[in-house]
Amino acid sequence: MPRLDPHSYNDSTQPETESLDWRARVDFRTRRLHAEVTLTLKEASAGPLDLDTRELDIRAVVDAQGKPLPFNLAPPEPILGSRLRIELPAGLRQLTVRYRTSPQASALQWLTPSQTAGGQHPFLFSQCQAIHARSVIPLQDTPRIRIRYTAALTIPKALKAVMAAGFVKREEPGVEAVEHYEMPQPIPPYLLAFAVGSLAPKELGPRSRVWAEPELLEDAASEFEDVDAMLRVAESLFGKYDWERFDLLTMPPSFPYGGMENPRLTFLTPTLLAGDKSLVNVVAHELAHSWTGNLVTNASAEHFWLNEGFTVFAERRILEALEGPELAALHAALGRRSLETAIEHFRAHPQLTALRTHLTGIDPDDVFSQIPYEKGYLMLCAMEAAAGRPAFDAYLRKYIDTFRFQALTTEDWVAFTERELPGVLGKVNAEAYLNQPGIPSGAPSPRSSRLEELQRLKGTVPSREEVKEWTPAEWQLFLEWLPTSTPRDTLRALDERFQFTKSRNSEVLLSWLLAALRVHYAPALERTEQFLGEVGRMKYLKPLYSLLHASKEYRPKARELFQKYGERYHPIARQGIEGILSRA
Ligand code: BES
Ligand code: ZN
Numbered sequence: 001m002p003r004l005d006p007h008s009y010n011d012s013t014q015p016e017t018e019s020l021d022w023r024a025r026v027d028f029r030t031r032r033l034h035a036e037v038t039l040t041l042k043e044a045s046a047g048p049l050d051l052d053t054r055e056l057d058i059r060a061v062v063d064a065q066g067k068p069l070p071f072n073l074a075p076p077e078p079i080l081g082s083r084l085r086i087e088l089p090a091g092l093r094q095l096t097v098r099y100r101t102s103p104q105a106s107a108l109q110w111l112t113p114s115q116t117a118g119g120q121h122p123f124l125f126s127q128c129q130a131i132h133a134r135s136v137i138p139l140q141d142t143p144r145i146r147i148r149y150t151a152a153l154t155i156p157k158a159l160k161a162v163m164a165a166g167f168v169k170r171e172e173p174g175v176e177a178v179e180h181y182e183m184p185q186p187i188p189p190y191l192l193a194f195a196v197g198s199l200a201p202k203e204l205g206p207r208s209r210v211w212a213e214p215e216l217l218e219d220a221a222s223e224f225e226d227v228d229a230m231l232r233v234a235e236s237l238f239g240k241y242d243w244e245r246f247d248l249l250t251m252p253p254s255f256p257y258g259g260m261e262n263p264r265l266t267f268l269t270p271t272l273l274a275g276d277k278s279l280v281n282v283v284a285h286e287l288a289h290s291w292t293g294n295l296v297t298n299a300s301a302e303h304f305w306l307n308e309g310f311t312v313f314a315e316r317r318i319l320e321a322l323e324g325p326e327l328a329a330l331h332a333a334l335g336r337r338s339l340e341t342a343i344e345h346f347r348a349h350p351q352l353t354a355l356r357t358h359l360t361g362i363d364p365d366d367v368f369s370q371i372p373y374e375k376g377y378l379m380l381c382a383m384e385a386a387a388g389r390p391a392f393d394a395y396l397r398k399y400i401d402t403f404r405f406q407a408l409t410t411e412d413w414v415a416f417t418e419r420e421l422p423g424v425l426g427k428v429n430a431e432a433y434l435n436q437p438g439i440p441s442g443a444p445s446p447r448s449s450r451l452e453e454l455q456r457l458k459g460t461v462p463s464r465e466e467v468k469e470w471t472p473a474e475w476q477l478f479l480e481w482l483p484t485s486t487p488r489d490t491l492r493a494l495d496e497r498f499q500f501t502k503s504r505n506s507e508v509l510l511s512w513l514l515a516a517l518r519v520h521y522a523p524a525l526e527r528t529e530q531f532l533g534e535v536g537r538m539k540y541l542k543p544l545y546s547l548l549h550a551s552k553e554y555r556p557k558a559r560e561l562f563q564k565y566g567e568r569y570h571p572i573a574r575q576g577i578e579g580i581l582s583r584a
Contacts, residue, residue, distance in 0.1 A: 005300040006360040007131045008142035009052050009083040015045035017140050020149040025176075026196055028122045028156070031103035031110045037137050038096045046090040052134035052141035054081030055102035061086050064094045079363045080131075084138050097138050107132035109254060109570050116197065116252050117215040117270075121159060123197035123252055125267070127260060127572070130301050130364040133189040143188035143297045144407045151181045155196050162211055162249060164193040164262030185243060185263065186405055188297050193262035195249060204248075207231060207241075211265075212250035219273050220250040226277065230284055233321045238291040238314065239397060242404070246287060254536030256570040258282045261289030261311075269537050271506040278472040278505060281319055281331060288314035291400050299407040301364040305355040306413060309376015316377070329448035330473040332377075336445065337480050339374035343438060346371070350437035355379070356410040365572055366579070375433060381444045382428040387421050395420050410434060450474065459483050461493045472505045479511035488519040501527045510540050517547050517554070525557070533565050538573045545580050 001011045017039050024035035041049075053073070061071045069092075074083040086095065101108065111123040126136060134141040150168075153161040157177045165183035172178075181194075200214045202221040205228030212220040227246065235241050247265045250273070259282045260267040266286040272279040292310035312335065320328035346352045346369065353371050384392040398420060408416075414434075417425055425431075432440035454474060457466060458481050467474075479500070482491075495501055500512035501523050509531065516524030528544055535541070548558035562581060566574055 005142040005144060007080065007301055007364065008140065009050045009080060010140045010142045010145065011048075011050050012144075014047070014049055015041045015043065015088075016145050017147050018042045020137065020139065020147055020151075022137060022149060022151040023154075024151075025154040026124060026156075026161075028110065028124070031108075033101040033105075033108075033136065035100065035137070036096055036098045037139070038094060039139070040094050041092075044091045044093040046088050046092065049086045049088050049095075050140075051084040051086070051097075051138040052081055052131075053084045053138045054106060054132070054135040055104060056082075056084075056135070056138055057100045057102070058084060058138070059098040059100070062096050062098075063089070063092060064096075069095060079361070081134050099138065101136060104571070105132075105135040106571055107135045111197075111252055111254065115254060115568055117213040118198050121198040123195070125195040125197075125251060125255070126193050127256065127267075127570070128192055129190040129260065130304075131190070133192050137189075137192070139189055141189050142300065143190060144299050146186035146188055146297075146405060146407075148186050149183045149192070151183075151194075153179045153181075153194065153196065155179065158198070159196050160199040160211075161194060161196045162199060162247075162265060164191060164265040166244070166264065183263075187263055187294070188407065191261070191263050191294060193260070193265065193267065195251070195267070197252075199249075204228060205231070207244070208246050208248065210248040210250065213252075216250055216270060216273070219275070220248070220270075223273050223275070223277055224248055224268075224280065224283060226280070227283060227287075230280075230287060230318060230322065234284075234287050234290070234314075234318055237317055237321065237393075238288075239400060241290060242295060243290055246290070248283070252536075253534060254568055254570050254573075256536055256538045256573045258537060258539060259286040261286040261293055263290070263294050269535075271535055271537055271540070274472070274505045276472070276505075279507065281315060284318040284322075285311055285315040288318060295405060296400055296403040297407040299409045299412075300359075302357050302359050303408070303410050303413075304357070304364070305372035305376040306408065306410065308373045309355065309380060312373045312377040313380040326448050326450050327471065327473065329446040329451060330471070330477060332381075332446035333451055333477055334473060334480070335370070335374040335377060337477070338370040339378070339439065342370040342374070345369065353437040354433075354435050356434045365575070375439065378439070378443045379428065379430060379433040382433075382442075383417075383421070383424050383430075385444060386424050386427045391421070451477075454478060454481070459486060459490075461490060461497065464497070467498075472508050475500075475505075475508045476511045479508070479515050482515050484518065486515070486519070488521055491516050491519055491521050495521070495523065506535070506537075506540065510543070514543060514547060517544075517551075520551075520553070525554070529557075529561060532561050533568075536569050536573055538576055541569065541573055542576055542580065545577050549580055549583065 004012050019040045021038040024033040061069045071086045076082045107126045107128050116123050154176050155161050161179040163181040165181040168180035168182050170179050199211045201209045201211050203209045208227045210220045243263050245264045249267050255269050288311045293307040298306045316328045343353050503509040513524050513528050548554040
């Protein structure tokens with residue numbers, strides 16, 4: 001049984017799914033989806049068909065005539081879930097599974113009205129990357145197999161359902177509404193996505209609108225108003241945009257990521273609403289995935305750097321085109337810093353700091369880090385420098401063109417790159433990035449006059465005059481570069497002058513809280529307590545809980561706060577924090 005993806009029961013000798021037709025009734029009372037899915041195979045087949053499932057209650061499996069098909073649901077494995085094996089009679093092309101999801105489905109978060117901005121209506125959203133689609137739909141949950149789909153979601157009439165797909169129509173037959181969607185471009189299952197809540201749209205441009213709870217809509221629309229310019233710049237760099245629309249969805253605060261590149265409908269954390277567009281690099285990042293990730297897709301979580309490393313590279317190219325090389329260099333320096341922290345974090349597991357990972361028996365959520373992002377970015381920068389920008393740009397275009405709507409492995413990538421940029425992998429010592437731990441010596445480092453100025457002021461309390469042109473990215477770097485020996489009085493002086501504890505910029509605030517908690521600056525603890533109750537983004541929760549947990553004095557506080565707020569966090573975030581709090 002050749003299993004090519006360590007995170008799927010998919011057997012590559014079995015037939016592949018071509019498309020899905022999914023119908024689900026959203027029941028907020030029981031927190032379940034009552035659903036059925038019809039799978040159409042690429043060709044009429046026979047024999048066993050293995051699907052991935054997690055905590056699904058399978059009611060029936062039938063053929064196109066409604067005749068029951070024999071199936072067996074294996075006991076669950078902790079990471080993979082349960083294999084659903086269906087015996088296909090000869091000549092079968094279509095089958096339907098009737099099932100319901102668990103209230104604990106790992107891809108879903110069900111929010112009570114009090115967890116939303118408006119406070120009046122419940123909210124539901126999905127987050128399927130990396131291997132959670134199987135908790136929503138029984139399917140071949142590997143990015144090697146792309147599917148088209150149609151969907152119909154039955155929801156309370158007062159709510160709106162949005163999907164990362166093309167909208168077809170809304171019907172209101174009775175007390176409920178049915179929203180129909182269609183996804184004509186084939187996608188890997190981890191890009192299946194939807195949300196249900198009190199949502200309203202605002203147009204941003206010919207191909208984009210933003211969705212948000214009405215209370216947040218105006219703020220979201222002004223933060224993201226330049227999205228069309230971004231789209232045009234991205235097209236000029238990477239080729240035509242293939243997904244027709246690029247809409248944005250502002251998520252509730254418990255959304256565990258900064259952004260998720262769901263095709264046609266990027267999901268974004270509300271912590272991006274800083275009021276000054278300073279965090280829109282996350283939008284650039286998710287947009288860039290439209291080429292690197294959504295068109296050209298990693299073959300499994302072991303090749304995740306192909307998605308994220310390329311996308312960070314593309315994100316910074318977009319940023320450079322829109323805001324200039326100085327700002328892009330500041331972001332590269334922030335990335336470098338986060339890479340160093342991540343490598344330090346994995347010092348007991350150095351093999352997880354190579355780009356190409358081996359993840360049999362390992363949950364991708366447990367090893368998520370900045371390494372594939374920033375180490376991948378560094379390697380691509382080194383390659384660009386070695387090849388020269390014009391040649392590297394042509395290579396990027398050809399890469400996208402060659403593998404569009406396909407999945408590839410690191411090994412496929414090496415073979416392609418050897419062909420297209422002969423000698424470059426050797427020149428940058430790609431082996432050290434791909435298969436060895438740590439940061440390769442000779443890795444490129446960003447250079448810019450603003451970075452030099454920051455270096456000069458490192459650890460000081462600068463005058464207002466010296467910082468009057470600083471962007472939030474500079475503040476963040478300044479704070480992250482504060483020597484660990486900086487005395488508490490310096491932090492107090494900085495706070496009095498620059499009001500960090502009151503910052504509206506979530507990135508600056510995080511860097512500040514981490515620096516100030518280290519020296520037990522009391523106002524920072526108070527703000528941290530508040531912040532941990534306001535946000536659910538793992539990028540903020542994990543380092544703050546880690547730092548509190550690592551200090552003898554703060555450890556009880558960490559437990560107390562998690563007791564208090566844990567319920568609000570997304571299941572994936574909760575699992576991550578539980579891991580942190582159970583460390584010795
Ligand atoms: N695809 C990721 C988010 C993700 C990765 C979800 C793995 C689940 C599993 C998304 O594109 C991402 O990288 N988001 C970053 C944005 C940042 C790098 C600009 C985030 O959430 O912080
Ligand atoms: Zn990404």
